[in-house]
Structures are given as C-alpha cells and as structure tokens.
Amino acid sequence: MSLYSIWVLEYAVVPNYNVSGVLYGAHNQGNLRLPYAYVVIKGQGRVMMVDVGYNHRDYGKVLADRFGVESWHSPKDVLGQIGLSPEDVDTIFVTHAHFDHMGNLDDFPNAHVYVQEREIARAIWAMSQPPRLSFVSIATDPADVLKCVFLARSGRLTLIDGDCEDVLPGIDLRAAPDTHTFGSQYVVVRNDGRRSSADSWVLAGDLIYVYENIEGDGSVIGVEQMYVPVGVAVGSQTNLVFATEAIMRAAGGEVRRVIPVHERRLVDKFPSRARESGLRVSEICLAVGESSRL
Numbered sequence: 001m002s003l004y005s006i007w008v009l010e011y012a013v014v015p016n017y018n019v020s021g022v023l024y025g026a027h028n029q030g031n032l033r034l035p036y037a038y039v040v041i042k043g044q045g046r047v048m049m050v051d052v053g054y055n056h057r058d059y060g061k062v063l064a065d066r067f068g069v070e071s072w073h074s075p076k077d078v079l080g081q082i083g084l085s086p087e088d089v090d091t092i093f094v095t096h097a098h099f100d101h102m103g104n105l106d107d108f109p110n111a112h113v114y115v116q117e118r119e120i121a122r123a124i125w126a127m128s129q130p131p132r133l134s135f136v137s138i139a140t141d142p143a144d145v146l147k148c149v150f151l152a153r154s155g156r157l158t159l160i161d162g163d164c165e166d167v168l169p170g171i172d173l174r175a176a177p178d179t180h181t182f183g184s185q186y187v188v189v190r191n192d193g194r195r196s197s198a199d200s201w202v203l204a205g206d207l208i209y210v211y212e213n214i215e216g217d218g219s220v221i222g223v224e225q226m227y228v229p230v231g232v233a234v235g236s237q238t239n240l241v242f243a244t245e246a247i248m249r250a251a252g253g254e255v256r257r258v259i260p261v262h263e264r265r266l267v268d269k270f271p272s273r274a275r276e277s278g279l280r281v282s283e284i285c286l287a288v289g290e291s292s293r294l
C-alpha cells in the first residue's frame with residue numbers, strides 16, 4: 001500500500017557532457033547524455049517536488065549556455081505532461097542550491113520550500129570570496145539565493161539544520177554536508193509509512209549522478225563493487241562515498257530504489273514516455289488509487 005506516487009520529469013538536456021563530470025577520475029572517456037530533471041511526489045492530499053529546475057533567462061541562461069543545456073521547457077509545460085500545474089505544488093524540497101535544481105522557485109507561487117540552512121549560509125559565504133576563489137560558488141546563481149530571502153519574508157521558507165525525520169508523513173530529509181555542495185540533502189520517501197520501511201525511495205539530488213556512482217566502474221581501477229563519487233564536488237570524495245553508503249542503507253541496499261535525476265537510463269528501469277523533444281517522463285511508483293500518467 002503506497003502512500004505516494006513519484007514521477008521524474010526531464011525538463012532539459014545536455015546532449016554531450018563529459019563523463020569525467022559525473023564520475024570522479026573517468027578521464028578521456030568521452031561524453032554522455034545528461035538530462036536535467038525534477039521529481040514530483042503526489043499523495044496524501046499533497047503535490048510536492050524535489051528540486052524545480054532553472055528558468056531559461058537572465059543568469060540562469062548564462063549558466064545553462066556555459067554547460068551546453070538544450071531543449072529547456074517551462075514547469076507549466078513539463079508538469080502538464082502528468083496533468084499538474086505549478087500552482088498545484090504545495091511543497092518543494094531543494095536538494096542543493098545549484099541553478100539547475102533551485103533556479104525556478106519563482107514559478108511555484110503556492111509552495112513552501114525546505115532547504116538546508118548550511119547550503120544557503122555557505123552559498124553566501126562562497127559568493128563573498130574573491131574571483132580567484134570562485135570555484136567554490138560555481139553553478140550557483142546569486143539571484144536564486146535572493147529568492148530564498150523573499151520566501152523567508154513571506155513565511156514560505158524552512159531552513160533545516162541536519163536530518164529531519166517525518167518532515168511530512170513518511171518523508172525524511174537527510175543532510176550530506178560537504179559533499180557535492182556544502183549543504184546538500186537527499187529525500188527519503190518511506191512509501192509504506194513505516195520507520196523500518198520495506199518500500200523506500202531515495203531522491204538523491206546530485207549526490208548520485210549515474211548508476212556507476214553506486215555500482216562502480218571497473219575500468220577505473222579494476223574493482224567493480226566500489227562506489228565512485230560524482231565528478232563535481234566542493235566537499236570531499238570521502239564524504240561523498242560515505243553519503244552513498246547512507247543512501248544505499250536508506251534504499252534497503254537496492255540500486256533501483258535510488259533515483260538519480262541526471263541518469264539517462266532511468267527509462268530502462270521504470271515505465272516511461274518520451275515526447276517530441278526527446279525529453280522523458282519516468283513513472284517510479286503509483287499510490288493506491290492513482291492512475292498512470294503515461
């Protein structure tokens with residue numbers, strides 16, 4: 001008996017992204033398709049999202065062009081694919097403050113936003129550094145941090161300090177400090193509502209980009225069953241592999257229950273539908289009484 005339905009919606013794509021960007025140490029291994037996507041969780045009278053994408057204008061567009069992003073679609077268009085609109089969204093969990101995850105907060109007028117306090121505080125600290133240290137603020141749009149200030153003023157922002165169990169029924173936020181970013185978090189949906197869940201899903205943010213981050217890439221050093229951290233981090237690779245261990249524990253040891261939004265092969269593991277632009281919708285699970293949106 002599942003409490004929530006979960007969909008992953010691609011909203012843009014980088015057709016040719018360096019493999020070394022998603023897999024630490026994978027030099028000279030060419031490019032891959034890197035979808036940009038967000039997650040919708042629906043059930044118990046709520047419509048929630050994990051991350052919101054970016055808006056293809058202003059500095060968001062500048063960053064997107066720098067990363068080679070194509071085929072951007074608006075949340076109105078993308079959510080429309082599963083019969084929802086941005087106004088329906090009441091809750092947003094932001095995994096981290098990179099533009100492609102947090103940039104589009106303005107498009108959800110009725111949502112309350114949850115993000116790690118450390119992520120916002122350190123984002124401001126990082127932006128205060130001189131240009132030669134700007135590596136620590138890469139992929140952050142200052143305007144996105146300002147949006148959080150305005151959300152706070154209107155009572156629509158909660159800053160989380162560390163783990164938060166049952167932020168909503170059956171949903172936990174787990175902190176992963178100093179990993180991909182300073183204050184990343186991931187979302188665990190315990191879909192049977194039980195504390196020791198036999199039906200949990202982990203929305204991993206950018207702590208996991210592709211399945212090789214969990215299953216290893218034997219070609220790197222000849223060990224197949226080894227976590228290989230993502231290729232982009234301001235924290236440490238050690239913290240990333242231990243975050244991966246915690247994610248796998250939350251997923252009951254099943255790779256399939258870890259949902260990486262940049263993974264192009266989600267569509268091989270879950271029912272999915274592609275639209276004309278090539279962007280896909282993956283249906284991860286359906287709540288009791290919910291019909292397929294594919």
Ligand SMILES: [Zn+2]
Nearest residue numbers: 096098180206
């Ligand atoms: Zn990121």
